[in-house]
Amino acid sequence: MRVGETLLLVAAVAIYGGHAFTGGVLNRRSETVPSTGTPVSSQSTETPGFSSAGATGAGTVGTVALAALGALSAAAARSRRVTSLVSRAAERRVVVTGMGITSCLGNTLDDVADNLKNGNSGITFSEEYEKLGIKSNVRGRPNLTPAEIKELIPRKTLRFMGPNAQFAYIALDRAIQDAGLKPEDYENNERCASILGQGGTSIPDVTESCGYVADQVKRWPSKVGPYRVTRTMGSTVSAVLSSAFKLQGPSFSISSACSTGAHCIGVAMEQIQLNKADMAVAGAGENECWQFTAMFDCMGALSTKRNHEPTKASRAFDKDRDGFVIAGGGGMVVLEELEHAKARGARIYAELTGYGANSDGYDVVAPSGVGGEKCMKIALAMADEIAGEKQVDYVNTHGTSTPIGDVQELGAVKRVFEEKGYQPYVGSTKSMSGHALGAAGVHEAIYSLLMMDRGFLAESINIDDLVDEADGMKILTERHDGGVARVASNSFGFGGTNACLVFDKFEAHGKGGRSLSLVAAEPMRVVGIGRENQTDRNITSFTEFRCRKLLQRDRRVEGQVNTTQGEQWNVKRSACASRAEKATWTTRRVLRGSLAVLLALAAILTTPVAAEIFGNFSLDGLSQGAAFVKKPIVAGLVEILEPVMCESLPPALIKTFKDERMACSMVCMMEHMMANPDFVKVLKNFISTSMTNEELLGSLKEVMRDALSDSHLYKSAMHGVANSLNPLHSETLGKMFSRKDKSDSPRPS
Incomplete structure (x- = not known):
């Protein structure tokens, strides 16, 4: 019996960590427990913070059991705070349901996909550049005439726009159409975010306005007009599009050089993950003009060798590359929370699973390579956490065709x-x-999403002589046909700003991934339990208070828990005559359910070393067990919490245990602690001390028997254990905790 009791104790300590009892019953120094009057000192313990004599006291429920209960209550309360931000982010999956584009490769998705598949370049020669004396005479401009733009954009909106906003507007309009959204889906919708950006402003409007004033052109104020300000703002794309499409959710502009578009998508993803929006439109627009090109040309950043072979000018990873080819256009994607997309029957292109963003902190124009490496690792780690570990099939690099940037990437x-x-x-x-x-x-x-959707990877054209730095890498010098499951897209900009996006082929039934480990990163602490001069009655009152607060919180949070469970809890508790009886009833009922869960968890954790469970307990076995049966643990916990458990646990606590991601995080935290030699040393000492304390074992035995006296609870617990243990282990466990009284009669005192 001692082994089983100790397992229960270890489960509480392992799950919530030694820190769970900081300032609690097990951390008292030279204080008196009222039920026995026995001084408890930690001075002889090898590591401060644990009592060498164990926690004495054989009150109504036992102080150790109350400490475990306090940890459970704290977990339930803390989950409301932590999981609301971090765990929720992992739970809210973000998918791509619409795309729109204006580019030199085409202004429809079909045209763009065809050009990518056939390796067709969209780069053309510019007579304008040549006449102005710009050394680079090549560019990538969307094939849209002024007349077509006027037809596609309402006049009242167009007057506020420079070319960058025009390209972005057309792309967004087509993305919305592609997503199958109706005006009522996004207009005046506070849950639809718009994260839209631009790398630069409308320079033609700036230079024209300045020219009119500097040259004192006759009636220059009328030539400048009232709309130049809105055309040249750093947030023109965001301001004009959010107004034109009546988007009322979170809306702001991002300008981070060549990483702008990727950052907009990543931040929009975060808005959905943090439950600030259910869907978002994200993207950017950029204008191509001689003014901007001339400035880049003076930097020596542009390709100048192949002005009369424009389709061969951009040649990333080729030894003879000499700079990038400037281009313009716009692109937009529609992102949605998965359940939101499914509810309206949306087509899903892919799931956005990873986003990394950082800075080189190195140079304004020269990339370090190290920052980009770290950025990719951030995005891939996030994708692995959310969607499970899998290989990346394709990386669409930033690959601009510059001598330094390409090899660094x-x-x-x-x-x-x-x-x-x-x-x-x-x-x-x-x-x-x-x-x-x-x-x-x-x-x-x-481009990456289109290739994933249509089952090919585009050739990186114009590679006649591959750079030596690509040795051992799978550079696409020809098209690859076949499906891909995960792709990454890099964007690195001036100032060392980096972004990386990871997209996974959508899987309707989930990925089997883990929740973000940040959920359990901070040790859970019990506040208010076991302080100096606090009696068992005060502890019981605190327990009652916590349960009552959790129940009230459940009622306030609409849709998070079944409020009927809370009503059942109140009705049964109201049957108790006095306040003291109510407090005792509350404590006992919570303990019975909580200890049943801990009992099952303890048994599951030690499955791989069953021989040691029923013989000599092994901490190494516990650590191995945690690593081996992570999924069975979650499955077991969910099975244990059948509807009958609602009679014993407050709804908030049930919500906590039913959260599979939180259960996984508890186990991950336990594994991390078990890898710490100092913690193992403390735990071994604590277990050794506890097993020699007859009063402690007697109290724990009484509480656990009380918890198992309810046949329904016992059946539920054993059912959960049986799903994770083989029949032999289940039978042995049943014999260990067999009892004569299987009645389910209420015991209010």
Whole structure:
């Protein structure tokens, strides 16, 4: 019997950590427990914080059991705070349901996909650039005439726009159509976010306005007009589009050079994960104009060697590359929370599972490579946490065709995947599209999604002589046909700003991934239990208070729990005559349910070393068990909490145990603690001390028998255990905790 009791105690300590009892019953120093009057000192304990004599006291429920209960109550309360931000982020899956684009590769998804598949370049020669004396005479401009733009954009909206906002508007309009959204789905909808950006402003409007004033053109105020300000704001795209489409959710602009579009998508993802929105439109627009091109040309950043072979000018990863080809356009994606998308029957292109963002902190224009490497690791780690570990099939690199940038990025990609033991396919769609600056990130996200959706990977064209740095890598010098499950898209910009997006092929039935480990990163602490000079009655009152508060919170949070459970709890508790009886009844009922769960968890955790469970207890076995049966633990906990458990646990606590992700996080936390030699040393000492304390064991035995006296609870607990243990273990466990009294009569005192 001692082994089983100790298992229960260890389960409480292991799940919630030694920190759960900080300031609690097990951390008292030279204080008196009223039920026995026995001084408890921790001075002889090898590690401060635990009592060498154990926690004495054989009150109504036992102080150790109350400490476990306090940990459980604290977990239930804390889950309301922590999981509301972090666990919820993992639970709210984000999917792509619509795309729209304006680019030199086409202004429809079909045209873009065809050009990608056939390796067609959208780069053209510019007579305008040549006449102005700009050394680079090549560009990538969307094939949209002024007349077509006027037809596609309402006049009242168009007057506020520069070219960047025009390209973005058309892309957003088509993304909404592609997503099958109706005006009532997004207009005046506070749950629809719009995270829209631009790399630069409308420089033509700035230069024209300045020219009119500087040259003192006759009636220059009328030529400048009232709309130049809105056209040249750093937030024009966001301001004009959110107004035009009546988007009332979170809305702001991002401008982060060539990473802008990718950052917009990543931040929109976070808005949905944090439950600030159910859907979002995200993307960017960028104009291509001679003014901007001239400035880049003076930096020496543009390709100048192949002005008369424009389709061969952009050649990422080729030894003879000489700079990037400037481009413009716009791109937009519609993101939705998965259940929101499913509820309206939306088509799902892919799931957005990873987003990384950081800074090189190195140089304004030269990339370090290290920052990009770290950024990819952030995004891939997030994708692994949310959707499960799987190989990345394709990386759409930033790959601009610059001498330094290309090799730095190849080195980063190579290092990231060498650590993982494989190399994915690598390519650069900029070889065909040129560099759309602020819109490049969203363009390349759309290119990657189209390739995933249509089952091919585009060739990185114009590679005649592959750079030496690509040795050992799978550079796409020709098209690859076949499905892919995961792709990554990199965007790196001036100032060392980096972004990486990871998309997974959508799986309707989930990925079997884990929740974000941040849920259990901070040890849970019990507040208010076991303070100095606090009696058992005060502890019981605190327990009652916590349960009552949790119940009230459940009632306030609409739809999170079944309020009928709370009503049942109140009716049964009201049957008790006095306040003292109510407090005792509450404590006993919570203990019975909580200990049944801990009993099952303790048995499940030690499954791989069953021989040691019923012989000599092994801490190593506990650690191995945690690593081996993570999924059975979750399955067992869910099975244990059948409807009958609602009679014994407050709804908030049931909600906590039924959360599979939180259960997984508890186990992950326990594994982490068991890997700490100092913690294991403390735990061994604590268990050794506890097993020699007859009063402690007697109290725990009484409480556990009381918890198992309810036949329904016992049956539920054993049913959960049986699902994770083989029949032999279940039978042995049943014999260990066999009891004569299987009645379910209420015991209020």
